[in-house]
Amino acid sequence: MSDREFILEMKNISKSFPGVRALQEVDLKVRPGTVHALMGENGAGKSTLMKCLFGIYAPDEGEIVIDGEPVTFQSARQALGKGISMIHQELLPIPYRSVMENIWLGRYPTVGIGPLQFVDHKRMLADTQKLFADLKIDIDPKTWVVNLSVSKIQSMEISKAVSYHSKIIIMDEPTSSLTEKEVAHLFEIIRRLRAQGVSVLYISHKMEEILQISDEVSIMRDGRLIGTYDAKSLTTDQIISHMVGRSMSQRFPHRTNTPGKTLLYVEKLTSVVPTSFRNISFELRAGEILGVSGLVGAQRTELMEALFGLRGIASGSISLRGRKVGIRKPEDAKHFKMALLTEERRATGIFPILSVADNTLAGNWGSYVQKTGLLNLHKAHVDIERSNSQLTVKTPSTKTLMQNLSGGNQQKVIVGRWLLTEPDILILDEPTRGIDVGAKFEIYTIIADLAARGKSIIMVSSEMPEILGMSDRIMVMCEGRLTGILDGKSATQEDVMRLSTQFM
Amino acid sequence: MSTPAPLKPGIQLSQVREFAAKNAIVLVLLVGIIVTAILQPTFLVPDNLINILMIASIYVIIALGEGPILLTKGVDLSAGRTVGLTACIAASLLQRIDYDSRIFPDLPFMPLVVPIVLAVLAGVAVGLINGGIVSFLKVPPFITTLGSMVIIYGVASLYVDRPPHGALPIGGLRDDFTNISNGAINFTSDIRLPYIIIIAAVVIFLMWLLLNKTRLGKNIYAMGANPDAAEVSGVNPNKTLILVYIIAGALYGLAGALQAARQGSATNNLGFTWELDAIAACVIGGVSTNGGVGTVGGIITGVLIMQVMNNALVVLGVSVYWQQIVKGLIIVAAVGIDIRKYIRKR
Numbered sequence: 085m086s087d088r089e090f091i092l093e094m095k096n097i098s099k100s101f102p103g104v105r106a107l108q109e110v111d112l113k114v115r116p117g118t119v120h121a122l123m124g125e126n127g128a129g130k131s132t133l134m135k136c137l138f139g140i141y142a143p144d145e146g147e148i149v150i151d152g153e154p155v156t157f158q159s160a161r162q163a164l165g166k167g168i169s170m171i172h173q174e175l176l177p178i179p180y181r182s183v184m185e186n187i188w189l190g191r192y193p194t195v196g197i198g199p200l201q202f203v204d205h206k207r208m209l210a211d212t213q214k215l216f217a218d219l220k221i222d223i224d225p226k227t228w229v230v231n232l233s234v235s236k237i238q239s240m241e242i243s244k245a246v247s248y249h250s251k252i253i254i255m256d257e258p259t260s261s262l263t264e265k266e267v268a269h270l271f272e273i274i275r276r277l278r279a280q281g282v283s284v285l286y287i288s289h290k291m292e293e294i295l296q297i298s299d300e301v302s303i304m305r306d307g308r309l310i311g312t313y314d315a316k317s318l319t320t321d322q323i324i325s326h327m328v329g330r331s332m333s334q335r336f337p338h339r340t341n342t343p344g345k346t347l348l349y350v351e352k353l354t355s356v357v358p359t360s361f362r363n364i365s366f367e368l369r370a371g372e373i374l375g376v377s378g379l380v381g382a383q384r385t386e387l388m389e390a391l392f393g394l395r396g397i398a399s400g401s402i403s404l405r406g407r408k409v410g411i412r413k414p415e416d417a418k419h420f421k422m423a424l425l426t427e428e429r430r431a432t433g434i435f436p437i438l439s440v441a442d443n444t445l446a447g448n449w450g451s452y453v454q455k456t457g458l459l460n461l462h463k464a465h466v467d468i469e470r471s472n473s474q475l476t477v478k479t480p481s482t483k484t485l486m487q488n489l490s491g492g493n494q495q496k497v498i499v500g501r502w503l504l505t506e507p508d509i510l511i512l513d514e515p516t517r518g519i520d521v522g523a524k525f526e527i528y529t530i531i532a533d534l535a536a537r538g539k540s541i542i543m544v545s546s547e548m549p550e551i552l553g554m555s556d557r558i559m560v561m562c563e564g565r566l567t568g569i570l571d572g573k574s575a576t577q578e579d580v581m582r583l584s585t586q587f588m
Numbered sequence: 589m590s591t592p593a594p595l596k597p598g599i600q601l602s603q604v605r606e607f608a609a610k611n612a613i614v615l616v617l618l619v620g621i622i623v624t625a626i627l628q629p630t631f632l633v634p635d636n637l638i639n640i641l642m643i644a645s646i647y648v649i650i651a652l653g654e655g656p657i658l659l660t661k662g663v664d665l666s667a668g669r670t671v672g673l674t675a676c677i678a679a680s681l682l683q684r685i686d687y688d689s690r691i692f693p694d695l696p697f698m699p700l701v702v703p704i705v706l707a708v709l710a711g712v713a714v715g716l717i718n719g720g721i722v723s724f725l726k727v728p729p730f731i732t733t734l735g736s737m738v739i740i741y742g743v744a745s746l747y748v749d750r751p752p753h754g755a756l757p758i759g760g761l762r763d764d765f766t767n768i769s770n771g772a773i774n775f776t777s778d779i780r781l782p783y784i785i786i787i788a789a790v791v792i793f794l795m796w797l798l799l800n801k802t803r804l805g806k807n808i809y810a811m812g813a814n815p816d817a818a819e820v821s822g823v824n825p826n827k828t829l830i831l832v833y834i835i836a837g838a839l840y841g842l843a844g845a846l847q848a849a850r851q852g853s854a855t856n857n858l859g860f861t862w863e864l865d866a867i868a869a870c871v872i873g874g875v876s877t878n879g880g881v882g883t884v885g886g887i888i889t890g891v892l893i894m895q896v897m898n899n900a901l902v903v904l905g906v907s908v909y910w911q912q913i914v915k916g917l918i919i920v921a922a923v924g925i926d927i928r929k930y931i932r933k934r
């Protein structure tokens with residue numbers, strides 16, 4: 085254990101991305117042999133800060149001091165060399181390799197003479213067994229990783245971190261997919277690490293856990309560090325007010341929509357995946373904007389994709405205008421005049437190597453087929469031009485490849501694609517993710533305008549101001565369950581946050 | 589992105605460079621023709637050029653089947669064997685009545701169109717099976733068509749097998765049939781327009797229409813560019829894939845019949861490794877094996893490059909063994925040049 089007061093000091097760290105100041109003058113100090121929790125809303129800058137520490141991003145300003153020594157990392161490998169390791173939110177082991185090969189990947193012990201070196205499996209096994217014994221982890225080092233549960237994989241990753249003789253281990257949402265029992269086991273391992281003098285930087289949304297495991301809590305908001313507090317003296321309410329206590333700085337367009345008759349009625353909808361959403365009931369009116377809020381793991385996207393026929397439903401029903409409908413594939417949803425703007429624009433939204441024109445009409449060409457079977461390309465072109473000018477898409481031409489447009493303009497093209505299908509219900513999953521501030525306002529304006537024209541909008545968002553600023557009603561989910569529906573005018577950030585963490 | 593406007597009229601170097609990058613493949617073809625013509629002037633004799641186009645006609649039909657499959661991120665290794673099978677089917681039904689070793693000795697005379705349609709339908713059946721396995725069972729196209737490639741060879745061999753003689757070539761084809769691939773409209777003693785080139789031109793036109801002017805064509809590009817996004821936007825992925833394989837099968841069937849007619853016979857070995865030539869022609873012509881990128885014009889250019897190269901090497905008297913080496917080098921070099929226009933500076 086180091087005898088310094090702080091094992092890690094991040095001083096005055098700032099980091100900007102085009103259009104966003106992700107971190108502003110952040111000072112984070114971590115004591116040796118402690119569990120230090122890092123909290124904040126989605127987008128508060130926690131992950132960016134950790135990536136700066138781990139050498140994935142280079143901070144624009146500021147200094148990182150580890151055990152008294154100033155460091156600058158160009159890569160994760162260098163960070164590992166200085167005793168920092170990170171257990172990622174999404175674990176990325178090699179599935180069809182043994183546990184021990186995963187742990188010692190890239191630094192296998194070898195035996196041999198001179199340049200003739202072979203992997204020393206015997207020593208690798210012995211080292212792994214010793215590692216597991218120290219941490220009281222019960223995994224067969226020779227089993228394939230694909231056979232392990234998520235919590236076992238996590239234990240493996242932690243052992244790997246320990247094997248680097250790490251002084252600081254970063255854990256990003258380590259409990260998001262663990263059962264209660266597994267969480268208890270994880271905490272045992274964390275306490276054992278702490279007793280050995282290792283510092284754990286623990287990122288989580290879960291209040292109870294934080295208060296249970298951590299010694300100190302640092303809270304971030306809007307890219308700034310609000311403060312570092314002693315965990316013993318903190319309450320859940322205090323954490324929430326520190327996390328959300330900002331004034332609304334973003335502006336939203338004036339909305340003139342008036343919710344009308346009920347259009348969509350969802351009753352007791354339950355996913356085929358047991359850990360996903362269950363027993364969800366809500367209604368959506370014509371001309372209404374329904375915000376859907378929740379933290380990572382609330383299963384909001386899964387619910388939306390199920391409504392659109394991309395995921396399976398075990399039980400429950402969906403009714404449109406009072407009639408039950410079966411939606412098994414996106415084609416069906418489209419037939420019922422629904423549209424889905426997906427969360428992952430790159431993965432499931434755009435066709436990067438196709439033109440803006442082809443992106444605008446992807447999936448919609450059916451309405452341009454003439455009697456001859458050929459497409460009416462003239463009419464298509466007129467519609468593409470009109471859609472682009474209505475949504476103010478900035479592109480050199482409709483022949484420009486989609487990949488050359490900015491995120492905001494790509495998003496507008498996809499919105500345009502859906503509007504050309506003349507939908508009644510638009511499901512927008514994180515419509516402003518990865519879009520700069522100016523373009524955000526344009527997207528908000530489009531949403532408000534659509535609602536005013538009688539379209540029903542479901543807007544999933546992880547950004548609190550967006551939810552509060554745009555919604556007529558706010559539906560809040562936590563761990564696959566619906567925890568409440570709030571009125572958009574009277575709801576406060578604290579209300580939403582409380583419902584978002586109800587089962588945590 | 590934009591180049592500064594030229595201060596005085598004239599062509600800027602950057603424009604030349606851009607033009608060269610965009611049309612690199614066509615330039616490769618032109619340079620190949622010019623160099624060969626200088627070294628061996630007989631290369632440009634009309635008869636030789638017509639001959640090149642006649643051979644290219646059958647290859648372009650196969651490549652236009654393979655191309656759309658590549659556009660959907662797939663690949664069809666069974667193309668060559670399907671051409672072989674359908675060639676055998678067409679040939680077996682079109683042997684002269686007086687030929688002494690007919691496959692079906694009692695077969696009556698039938699109109700030309702029937703066997704050709706049957707060959708096309710056999711190709712469609714292969715495409716339906718390939719497409720069905722790829723789309724519904726989610727077996728990767730490479731594996732699916734690797735399997736069907738081997739199976740189709742077995743089927744074709746059984747079809748022509750005549751125990752105890754084994755698989756013999758199917759010869760003695762009717763003159764009206766062989767005339768389809770060898771006959772021509774004669775203008776002068778030198779200049780003629782072979783029927784097979786007309787057939788290829790019609791196929792080219794139809795495939796161009798399909799890829800550029802129909803809903804299916806747009807969906808093919810969308811599936812190749814981002815299958816997940818295509819599904820979300822309402823494209824039916826399975827239907828699109830199956831149709832692509834069916835169309836390809838139909839084209840292989842047509843090519844099989846034409847090839848049997850051209851060589852006046854068919855064997856179970858006909859078409860062996862032709863799918864590799866088709867894939868090579870497509871990628872030379874700028875079709876991306878990652879899907880979503882490629883044009884009919886590019887595929888035609890790719891086929892012509894391969895055929896011009898084959899012919900040029902023969903005309904120039906290059907050894908058969910060297911021809912293989914040069915062919916391989918040109919495939920890699922052509923794609924290496926063409927891909928420059930997609931590599932973005934980081």
